Amino acid sequence: MHSLPESEWFRQLVQKREEKRALQRFTQALVQSVQLNMSASGVVLAPLLKQPLHLSNSEALEQWAEQQLIERHLPINNEALSLLSEALKRQLYQEHA
Numbered sequence: 001m002h003s004l005p006e007s008e009w010f011r012q013l014v015q016k017r018e019e020k021r022a023l024q025r026f027t028q029a030l031v032q033s034v035q036l037n038m039s040a041s042g043v044v045l046a047p048l049l050k051q052p053l054h055l056s057n058s059e060a061l062e063q064w065a066e067q068q069l070i071e072r073h074l075p076i077n078n079e080a081l082s083l084l085s086e087a088l089k090r091q092l093y094q095e096h097a
């Protein structure tokens with residue numbers, strides 16, 4: 001009998017959690033890169049990022065970032081941070097124009 005850490009579903013669970021944490025760290029770096037005030041009152045990112053309205057600002061940005069990474073076939077790295085920072089700025093300012 002295999003132990004829990006040796007089972008495939010457990011390895012997949014651990015991998016998913018690691019990917020989620022990496023995406024959360026990437027999203028925080030994105031926030032810092034564009035100097036986005038996530039706690040400003042009245043700021044609702046979901047519609048600006050074309051995400052479901054029920055998502056919090058953090059969730060909306062995380063989902064947007066994940067979609068962008070997938071669509072652009074980018075790994076989570078500094079190059080992706082730079083590209084997505086510029087894309088995020090365009091997205092946010094385009095919506096306010």
